[in-house]
Amino acid sequence: MTVIKGKKMNHISKKTIVGLIVFGLSAGISSIASASPESDAKAFQKYFTDRFPQVPYDDFMNGAYTVDKAGRENWEAIEEFPPYEPFIDDGQAMWEKPFKNGKTYASCFPDGPAMAHKFPHWDKEKKMVMTLPLALNNCLEANGEKPMKYKKGDINKILSYITYQSRGNKTNVVVPNDPDAIAAYEDGKKFYFQRRGQLNFSCASCHMQNAGMKLRSEILSPAFGHTTGFPVYRSKWGTVGTLHRRFTGCNKQVRAKPFKAQGPEYRNLEYFLTAMSNGLELNGPSARK
Amino acid sequence: MKKSLFIGCSLLVAFSVGCTANQTACEKTAPEKEAKMMAKKAVPSCTKEVALIQHADEARKKAGSVGGEWRDTAKFIKQAHAAVKKGDCHKAEVLANKAIMEGNLGYDQAMSQKTIKMPKYFNFK
Numbered sequence: 001m002t003v004i005k006g007k008k009m010n011h012i013s014k015k016t017i018v019g020l021i022v023f024g025l026s027a028g029i030s031s032i033a034s035a036s037p038e039s040d041a042k043a044f045q046k047y048f049t050d051r052f053p054q055v056p057y058d059d060f061m062n063g064a065y066t067v068d069k070a071g072r073e074n075w076e077a078i079e080e081f082p083p084y085e086p087f088i089d090d091g092q093a094m095w096e097k098p099f100k101n102g103k104t105y106a107s108c109f110p111d112g113p114a115m116a117h118k119f120p121h122w123d124k125e126k127k128m129v130m131t132l133p134l135a136l137n138n139c140l141e142a143n144g145e146k147p148m149k150y151k152k153g154d155i156n157k158i159l160s161y162i163t164y165q166s167r168g169n170k171t172n173v174v175v176p177n178d179p180d181a182i183a184a185y186e187d188g189k190k191f192y193f194q195r196r197g198q199l200n201f202s203c204a205s206c207h208m209q210n211a212g213m214k215l216r217s218e219i220l221s222p223a224f225g226h227t228t229g230f231p232v233y234r235s236k237w238g239t240v241g242t243l244h245r246r247f248t249g250c251n252k253q254v255r256a257k258p259f260k261a262q263g264p265e266y267r268n269l270e271y272f273l274t275a276m277s278n279g280l281e282l283n284g285p286s287a288r289k
Numbered sequence: 290m291k292k293s294l295f296i297g298c299s300l301l302v303a304f305s306v307g308c309t310a311n312q313t314a315c316e317k318t319a320p321e322k323e324a325k326m327m328a329k330k331a332v333p334s335c336t337k338e339v340a341l342i343q344h345a346d347e348a349r350k351k352a353g354s355v356g357g358e359w360r361d362t363a364k365f366i367k368q369a370h371a372a373v374k375k376g377d378c379h380k381a382e383v384l385a386n387k388a389i390m391e392g393n394l395g396y397d398q399a400m401s402q403k404t405i406k407m408p409k410y411f412n413f414k
Contacts, residue, residue, distance in 0.1 A: 047411055194402040198359050198391070208408055257358040265356070 037175040037185055037275050044276045048224040052212065060225035061280045063288060065214045068219040075287060084160055084233040084285040087240045091161025094154065099143045105158070108139035116159075116166035118281055120173060120271050122181040129184050129267040133159065133242060149244035150261035159231045160240055163284035171228060171282060173275040184264075188272030191265060199258030203269075218289065227274045229286030240285060243270060335378035341385040342369045348392025355401025364390040 048060065065072040095105050097112055108218075109115055119132040133155055137147035148155040148215035175185045194205045206215065211223045214220070230243040244261035247269065251258040259265040345366050352358045369384035 043411070190405060193405055193407065195398065196357070196402070198361070198394075200398065204408060204411070209408065252360055255360040257353070257360050257362070259356075 020271060022281065023184075026211060037173075040189065041278050042278050044281070045224055048211070048222050052222065057279075058281065060222060061283050062226040062231060063225060063286075064219050064221035066222065066225070071219065071289065078287045082233070082285075083287055084231075084240050085156045087160035087231075087233070088160075088164045089283065091157040091159065091164075094158045095161055099140075099145050100112065101143055103143050103164050105136070105139060108135075108142065113162045113163075114165040114169065116163045117169035118286065120267065120274055121174055122184070122271075124176075124178065127180050128264070129188075129271045129272055131262065131267055132162065133244070134262050134267070151242055151248065152239070156231050156240035156242060159242065159286040163231065163282060166282050167284070169282050171180065171277045171280050173278055175271075175275060184268045185262075185275065187273055188268035188270070191269045192272055197251065197254035198252040201254040203250070210248075223273070223276065225280050226275050227270070227277050228280050228282050229284045229288070232288045233285060234288050236289065319397060333376045333378055335376065335381055336371045338369070338373055338378050338381040338385060341382060341389070342366060342373070345369065345385045345388035348389045348396070350392075352392045352395030352399065355396060355399040355403075357395035357397075359391045359395045362388050362395070365391070 049055075049057065052067060059066050062072075062075075065075045096105050106112060111118070116132060119135065120129050122128075123130040133148075134152055136155065136158060137150075140147050148158075174180050195202045195205070201221070206220045207226065210220050211222040212219065227243060228245070231240045232246070233240045233287070234246075242264045247266050248258040248261060299390045304311040345362075349358060349366065352362070365384045369381045369388065372378075372381035372384060
């Protein structure tokens with residue numbers, strides 16, 4: 001400390017302090033401005049690749065079996081005679097069967113059936129996230145057919161067929177520079193990290209913070225790669241089920257009232273979660289516990 | 290065997306004759322019997338508990354309005370209604386209070402989560 005004529009002056013002058021404050025503020029502002037779906041995905045994936053350095057990048061599409069050795073052996077044995085195969089066959093029949101008006105699903109989806117990697121996407125006209133199940137039902141209704149239920153039943157057959165045909169394509173969710181699309185993405189992101197239910201858990205509580213740890217007897221799967229394998233044949237269900245069925249189950253497990261399948265909450269959540277797995281191959285349908 | 294059969298039949302005849310002879314007496318005691326049966330069937334009104342259940346449903350809806358409804362709140366309210374029907378006012382009160390607590394906590398939880406910060410273990414930088 002320098003003493004000048006009785007006044008004590010600190011070497012850190014007022015100018016320096018102000019400069020530091022401005023620097024700190026600009027650093028904070030620049031980090032918020034640079035937060036984008038692309039940078040989110042990068043950070044999200046880095047979190048898991050750092051946490052599980054022994055897991056090859058592409059292997060994250062295999063869910064809990066990336067980190068559950070014993071479970072993986074059982075799963076690989078199951079995959080020799082996959083329980084979802086009949087669903088693929090039934091789904092193919094559905095895809096090819098004409099509606100009452102003579103048209104087929106191909107009329108709505110000329111690029112199909114290998115099109116699962118194009119969903120979810122932002123529908124600019126309808127100003128909402130468009131998911132594959134919703135698009136399929138829109139096609140049915142446009143052709144005078146009854147829409148399918150979103151969690152159980154026939155939807156899982158046609159989804160199994162479409163995702164099987166789409167295998168090998170990479171997840172590539174694009175969030176356009178559109179305020180409504182960004183808002184939907186941010187809603188999904190917020191949902192993912194919000195605590196809910198009597199147990200006060202967020203999705204991140206289990207699948208980020210405690211990924212690879214045990215919840216009772218089961219190993220919690222990493223969130224990176226969560227969406228690539230849906231629809232899944234879950235041994236617990238004894239059948240194939242959709243991603244939104246799983247969202248419903250997870251919310252019930254933390255004792256929160258689940259939201260409606262294909263409602264805005266779960267579609268936005270799917271939008272965020274799928275974007276976080278950008279770069280991973282689709283490998284649905286798949287078998288899980 | 291023949292003796293016991295005879296006694297049984299005699300008793301049967303005597304009973305039916307007696308009922309017929311005392312028909313007037315039977316008719317007189319019927320309203321009393323009916324009143325006794327009605328008294329048994331009557332259940333407490335649980336007025337206070339019904340109001341509490343209404344309050345519970347309002348708390349549930351308030352939580353639901355912000356996406357914070359918990360899984361079992363509606364079930365407790367339904368069970369409380371069923372308890373009122375059976376006249377179990379105490380059970381209805383316990384269930385209604387449980388539902389009120391869940392509704393309030395669910396609302397507070399959802400409101401606390403409206404503006405969230407990213408968890409510390411997840412660095413976006």
